[in-house]
Amino acid sequence: MDLLVNVDVPDLAEGIAFYTRAFDLTVTRRLGAEAAELGGLPVHLYLLEKPAGSIGAGKEPRRYDRHWTPVHIDVVVDDIEAAFDRAVAAGARAETDIRVGAWGKIAGLSDPFGHGFCLIEFLGRGYDEIAV
Template identity: 45%
Template sequence: MELLINIDVDDLDRGIGFYEAGLGLRLNRKLFDGTVAELHGACAPVYLLAKAPGTLATTRADTRRDYVRHWTPVHLDFVVESLEPAIERALSAGAEIEDWP
């Protein structure tokens, strides 16, 4: 089984910058006229999908994309060798700590 991780972002270049600087992933290629970025460096490829705020998240629901902080039952855990340097790196890239890991 192959796993693909897809993450909607409102600003593709900013998203690429965050995942490169904050997590050490690297841009492999852009797809679909530059609206999708494929990032490597994890055990599965991570795809950032450029989706404008306010657009429908699915054709089967009225839910619209909203990039303010929200809770979702889906999340990603990144395994790192050392927690504190990884946290500092993510903070330097613009992450915020809500709860200490």
């Protein structure tokens, strides 16, 4: 089994520019004119150019204003303050301050295309600090 993470963007060049700057990813290969594979995370991230208003799964049209979905990406980093600043400088929108819990630090952001993501820095034993 493998895990593929796909992110729809309205403009592939803008998507590549954001994700490579925000997370220091690299384009590992182009998959035609409308898709790119990015490396640098434990899984490859695929950016797929899909126009706003087009239909994906179900009947909902794609939209790139800020939207909520129960599935999102958490990026685990060693230094959340530096990662937060880098993401915002690349064009991310900060939606929360960096919060600290028993297991670590977390900040909520969104990319320029409305997709939410969190930055996480584990402290101590990470989630094991709160495991029961």
